[in-house]
Amino acid sequence: MSIPFLKHDPLPHGAVEETAPEVRRVVCNNPSAFTFRGTNSYIIGRGRVAILDPGPEDPAQLAAILAATAGETITHVIASHTHRDHSPGAAALVAATGASTWGFGPHMTPPDAGGEGGDHGFRPQHQVADGEAIEGDGWRLTALHTPGHCANHLCLAMEGNGVLFSADHVMSWSTSVVSPPDGDMADYMRSLERVMARDDRMLLPGHGPAITDPKPFLKALHAHRMEREEKVLAALRQAGTATAEELVGPVYGPLDPRLVTPAGRSLLSHLIKLEGEGLAARAEGEGWSAR
Missing domain, CATH: 1.10.10 (Arc Repressor Mutant, subunit A)
Incomplete structure (x- = not known):
């Protein structure tokens, strides 16, 4: 079964779009064979907002996020997981705003134990366990621990609008790399089946545009992994x-x-x-x- 990948994403780097109710997206200019056009940073809420996945250390992305939230207050900086294209930008964003940091925890594979792409510098001030909530003014996210691509990976369900931030667990443009020892295919498949059992109306991935019809996409992704x-x-x-x-x-x-x-x-x-x-x-x- 072929996966209906979405290969068209016209949002310019550094621009901002309204992706879903109370959710805006800014794409970092860090394209590669693994990041598609770049990392999606999401602005959640209005007025007092959260940033999900500030991206790599990138002054242009920092400037774009600050410009997109001009006149607002960034209260939370959240990392879906600790890969170098998602969480290192948190340090500069916190320095600029005084926001608190949130995530499942630090990278779970030590630097000397192998694996690629880990950000060992991100240590969230607030560790969020499976099922716990992150809340702000007018928004609430529930954490789903979804290991597989990365051992500390979180998907985040936004209350009230049917949106699941699927980060790199489910991407719209490609399958996710699952690289041991931090990546685990058995964990990945269990996490995928957990997301498949939900009734989200939209998935917002870490790279690529929104998945607006999740059920057939997830079914095809699961079938593809089993065929592989x-x-x-x-x-x-x-x-x-x-x-x-x-x-x-x-x-x-x-x-x-x-x-x-x-x-x-x-x-x-x-x-x-x-x-x-x-x-x-x-x-x-x-x-x-x-x-």
Whole structure:
């Protein structure tokens, strides 16, 4: 089943749009093979507002957020998760506004334990557990701990308007990279099924435009992940023994060279999940075999 990805996002970098009731979006100019056109920073509320995902350390994005909220007060700076394209911009924004910081907690994989892209400098003043609320003037967000892409990843449900900020758990332009050890495919699938069970009318992702018809999108995303897992297992049975990177070609086909390594990381996450289910086993070195 193909995923109905949204590849058109005309919002200029630094401009602001009304994305949903009480929600505005500013796109950072940090495009890449992993961030699409850039990181979405969301302004939540009116008058006394929250910023969700201030983005990387980027003076232009800081200036754009401050310009978009001129005459208002930023009271909360929230990080959906601690990757370097989402949370490092919090420090400059807090310095400029005096806002308090909120998130699930610091990055959960130590710097010497591997993984890519972690922001180890963000330590929220207020740690938000699953099911807890973040509240401001006229708005309320309920946290859903959705590990998988990142161990401390939060989706945030906005009370009263059917919006779920899905951050990098569900993006509109591409699937999410799930890279061990901080990324975990078994966790990702459980988190995805949790979001699928909800009745949100709109998903606002960390990269790309809004998903305005979530149910078929989520169904296609789940089916795609399961099909990918079946391909991994079939390729492993065909190979006998193989490393994750050796499986990239048989599973993905031709890829942008920039994506080969992250694809191998996602395949490794699939293999670890299959190992936990008794369907794959570690072989010599970095090799794997089917059971």
